[in-house]
Amino acid sequence: MQVITDQVYRFSKDNAACATAEPGEVLVFKTLDCFSNRITDETVTMASLDYGYDVANPAAGPVFVNGAKPGDVLVVDILSIDVADEGTIATDDHCGPLFEGMPYATKKVRIEEGFAVFNDLRFPIDPMIGVIGTAPSGDDVIDGYIGSHGGNMDNKLITAGARLFFPVRVEGALLQMGDVHAAMGDSEICGTGIEIPASITVRIALIKDFELNWPVLETKDKWYVNACAPEYHEACRNAARELHRLLMRATGWSAPDTYMYMSVQCDLEINQGCKPCAVEMSLRFGAPKHPGIKPLIDIDKLL
Structure with missing residues (x-):
C-alpha cells in the first residue's frame, strides 16, 4: 500500500x-x-x-x-x-x-x-x-x-x-x-x-468517457453536486444546473418535471460561507436516493 x-x-x-x-x-x-x-x-x-x-x-x-x-x-x-x-x-x-x-x-x-x-x-x-x-x-x-x-x-x-x-x-x-x-x-x-x-x-x-462538470459526492442516502461561485446566487445556479442535468439523465423526465422534483425533494446546503473571506461560496445541492430513480452515476455499470 x-x-x-x-x-x-x-x-x-x-x-x-x-x-x-x-x-x-x-x-x-x-x-x-x-x-x-x-x-x-x-x-x-x-x-x-x-x-x-x-x-x-x-x-x-x-x-x-x-x-x-x-x-x-x-x-x-x-x-x-x-x-x-x-x-x-x-x-x-x-x-x-x-x-x-x-x-x-x-x-x-x-x-x-x-x-x-x-x-x-x-x-x-x-x-x-x-x-x-x-x-x-x-x-x-x-x-x-x-x-x-x-x-x-x-x-x-x-x-x-x-x-x-x-x-x-x-x-x-x-x-x-x-x-x-x-x-x-x-x-x-x-x-x-x-x-x-x-x-x-x-x-x-x-x-471512462463520462461527462461531469462539478464534483459529485455520494453518501448513504443522497447524491450531492458540489459547486461554488463568488456569490450565493451564482453558486446555487451552478449546482442546480448540474444536478438538474444528472437527474434528467437518470430519470428521462422533461426539464420542467425535473425542476419541480428538485423543488420538492432536493436540499441546498452550505458547505462554507465565511465571507468576507476571499474564498468563494461553497455549497452542495442534494437529491435523495429513491428506489424509483436510477443512480445518478451508476458506477457498477460504468466501470
Whole structure:
C-alpha cells in the first residue's frame, strides 16, 4: 500500500506527481493541518502567523492515476480518516460574519477516544476532508480555494464511507487531498474547523468517457453536486444546473418535471460561507436516493 507524504500548496497541471497508482489501488495520504502544523500552542495566533493562501492548506500528493484521461471521472472512496490527538481552532481578522471586533484567538482541542474536549464539553468527532480534488486544465488554483476541480470544498459530509466523483481534466488526474477537520459545522463560520493532522485511506477507480462538470459526492442516502461561485446566487445556479442535468439523465423526465422534483425533494446546503473571506461560496445541492430513480452515476455499470 503506497503512503503519500509529499505536500503541495496548489492544484496545478504542472505539479510533479509524487506517486503513480492504478485504478482499484488503495492509497494512504498523510496530511498536515491547514496551518502546516505551525501553531504549536495557544500563544500563537493568526495575527503572528504567515498565513497567505500560497502557504496554507497543504495537500498530500499529487498522485498520477494510470489511464486517467481528460473526459474521464476519477472515483475516490473514503475508507477511513484517522486523526491526531490534538487539533486547533483559530480566528483571524477577515473570516465570518462576526469578524469585526473579534480578537485573534487560538484554541487547542484534545481528541480523546473519539471525542473532542472543548472547555467543559465533550462531543463526538466526525473527521472530514476539507481539500480534495484533481488538477484543473487551466490556471493553478491555490489549495485554500475551490473550483470545478474540487479543492477547498469544506463539505462536512466528505467523511469515511463517502464516495466522490471528480472530473478528470489532465492526464493522470493528479489527485491530492488535505485540510482534515476532526469536526466542523456547516459554513465553518469563523474560518476554521478543528484543524488536525490525519491519515486518510482511500480507494481509487476510473470511469471512462463520462461527462461531469462539478464534483459529485455520494453518501448513504443522497447524491450531492458540489459547486461554488463568488456569490450565493451564482453558486446555487451552478449546482442546480448540474444536478438538474444528472437527474434528467437518470430519470428521462422533461426539464420542467425535473425542476419541480428538485423543488420538492432536493436540499441546498452550505458547505462554507465565511465571507468576507476571499474564498468563494461553497455549497452542495442534494437529491435523495429513491428506489424509483436510477443512480445518478451508476458506477457498477460504468466501470
